[in-house]
Amino acid sequence: MRKFKSYFLLLFEGLKTFSKASRWGTFVLVILVPIEALVPTGIIFSIQKVTTELAKGSVFSMSWGIFWAVLLLISNIIPPATTAISGYLTDVLIANINQKLIDKASEIKSLEVFENDEFYNDVETVRSELSWRPVNLIVFTLSNVRYIISLLSLLVLLFNYTWWLPLAIVIVLVPQSLIHYRIQQEAFETLVTRRPEARKMNYLLEIALNRDYAKESRLFNVFDFLKKRYWKLFYTVHKEENRIRMRQFGIALIFIIISSLVSMFAFIYLVFQVRSGKLSLGIVVGFASSLVAAISASNGLVEESDLLYDTLMWLEKYLKLMRKSFTESGYKSITEINQISLDNVSFAYPKENQKVLKSISLGIKKGEKIAIVGQNGSGKSTLLKLLADLFTPTSGQILINNEDLREIKHEDYWAKISPVFQDFSRFKFSVGDSISFEEKTGVDEALQFSGLPDLNSELQLGKEFGGTDLSGGQWQKLAIARAFYKNNVELYLFDEANSALDVHSEKQLYQKLMELSAGATVIWITHRMTSVKLSDKVIYLDKGKVLGFDSHENLLKNENYASLYREQFE
Template structure:
């Protein structure tokens, strides 16, 4: 009982928190919708009451032998027709209004989701599978759950108003009739609500299966995997995996839905018996002459309206329950704490950095408890270019993530001119960094916008944009297009698709558009470039990195010789630190890696 009370309190709390959300999204539409809903709720009772008056007027005239007074009849008929016409005319406008309101509501909730995701300053949530299960469920259902919530509230409001007014019509006949019918219906509401909650929780618990289904669908229906699917004939394999995930999800849902249907239909019998008894009682009264024909008709119509609206109330209550559970999950997401502590306003960023950026005994474990770095200590000096090399999984990219505060060290600290990086304002610190990541983004925007994402001020300053274009050596590419910088890119919206190397050069331009940055981070900046483009880039490397402290992460060791220092990582440990020549003379890990590539690519041993 206590669990039920807590659940009900949470349900009501989420319901009342949802109402201001609807109002904020579209206040004018909500005001009109509330007024129309109230009016629609009154119309059935008005029709029933007018029908009673008409029947009683006609019956009185016939039994008394008096002539029917049309001065009384015509206003009643006009009122009945007017109520019917008003209800008919309102319906399409309510439908259109709900559509417009849903557009605004969906956009409002989607923006709240995006805004909340944007407040997560690090990557811990984005590398957590449970986070994706939760977020996917919210994303998938945002286009219809808020609309369903709105429709449920409208239908509930309309049904509730109708029930109250109908009760007002029934009470003069027998006050206990609405009470009997309502009591007979309560068990159905309670049991159905409990199963509705169980169904939603089961759906949420099985969201990994739903995510797998979506993944297998995307594998089969997008161009990303189309070549391998056909070459290796993988269609049957992924469709079978889809079926396995579907059957796992469907089995548990089908069982609960069956139970909900069984108990709801069984308890509906109790409600029907309450109606039957009430109907029998009124018929008996009518035979004794205690009720007029109009009153009998009023009772029959009112009872029908009462039962229909009560059933509609239950159905919408169950739908509302599911939609409120969605809203609860949505509010839990909005209320989730920011995982990384922030310093606001924070220490002033040294401009320029005068002494060094120092990693001091840094350890780091990912959220899955995987150890990535162990006891890392070194310093970066202003204007210095440091290359970081090592095998896959050595921890190279993790160092960049820590330096950009996409994560904080598990232990140890990163100091900038002696100040802990965590004490700086995070947004201001990241403004000091320009970078090309290994998994850079391909944005379906114009070429100008793709570059300016590194510094949105470039959208209003063509000189900054042109500087980045020249630095990234894509002048010929840009000038090749008739619309130049305004060329739409990406085939998602019918734009021009670039090669992998051209996209990578855009990413490099995106780094250089941030002219004021003190740090330049290059994580495999030539991975998609052809040998000539790669050679041209590294020939201009000193020019590109001039005035910036640069970190270069690469597997291609021929490119690290121009670095001032080279750090060698292995299994999360910093094992070597020196210049190219110094490390070759030590004949350690760097020498071994160098010799492998020297033999493979025929590069000089020096």
């Protein structure tokens, strides 16, 4: 019972949330549905009136006939009208919820959330069914109301003939619904637990259809592999679902037989009543049609309430995601970044045992130019992501102006730093928008600065949007332009921003970087050792440990560093 109450509260909350998307759409539906519900009973009632009058041989009055015709018209008009309004509501709801998802995503400050597959499952459950679930909540609720009104009015009509028949219908209805809900819950849970497999299946399709995979998937002929993998996943997912479907069908069959038996007995009973003269022949038509309508309304109610229950389970997941608080931002404001200190910082990625940064302690003064070098996998990018406040240290602290970075407001800190990540994003807007996100001024200057003077800022990017594509190095320069474009930056973080650049462009990049960042702190990661000469100090990382933090000249005394440096020029 408590569970039912909680589902009612959930339904109420869902309706309240979703009806906000379009008040008038919801309003019109709310008006139409009860009318639709009462129409069948009205039709049967008017037929019964007409037949009774005919049977009695009394004077036939047209009014019931007209009433019948009007009801018939209404019953035909309402379904297409509700379909049109539901369609409209669907569109508005999707837009509203998508906007809420964008808002929710913006609340996520720590990238740790994205390292967790449960998050993807939750998001996927909500997103994959977004196009139909919210509107279904409204539509199913209303159709349940419709069925309840229909059924009640028909039961009242039947009650006039015999008291036990309505009671029998209700007695069958209750267990039938409860059993259905249970199975529906099982089905939903199966669907949710199968979500990782479903995501893998979607991924296989993405490989087949997405441009990013088009080259390798052809030259390595991955398509047979994709198909085989797809079917394998399909069978694991669908075995369980089929089992549930069969059970659903079996149970439905049992209850159909039971309700048919009830109707049959009722009908025989009625025939005997008429025979013994207790009821008139004219009533038979009304009774039989009420009975058929009542049974079909009760089956309809079971089915629709079942679907509503299923929708409520989705709603529960949706509201859970929406209520989840990601805003664990610090509270201290900062206006500048002076001193950066790492105090015994260690870090392991979420759900990983291995520490990728180990007891790092060092200090960086305002305006210093710092290069980070080390072999692949030594933790350079990770260190940069920690400095960008996208992850927090597993132990130890990062201090900005002697304040723990955890306590500083993300927005304040992020406003002061500008990054080029190793795996920078390729935004597919116009060139200008992907640099400035709609602010127009200064884009051309940034393009000039990053070595793309000929690129038109109006140029649309992304073939999938009818735009163009850039070369690898040009994309990287665009990411650099984005970083240069940002104002009031006090800390630049460049992760191998030179990796795709030609020698000339690379030289220009560092020259411009030094020019632009005169008073700002710059930390850059590089495998090309020529640029380390521009730095005040070099962080030499190896397997997560700092093996050296000193000027390039001093570090050359370190045998390993020296050989790392020299190897490039041999």
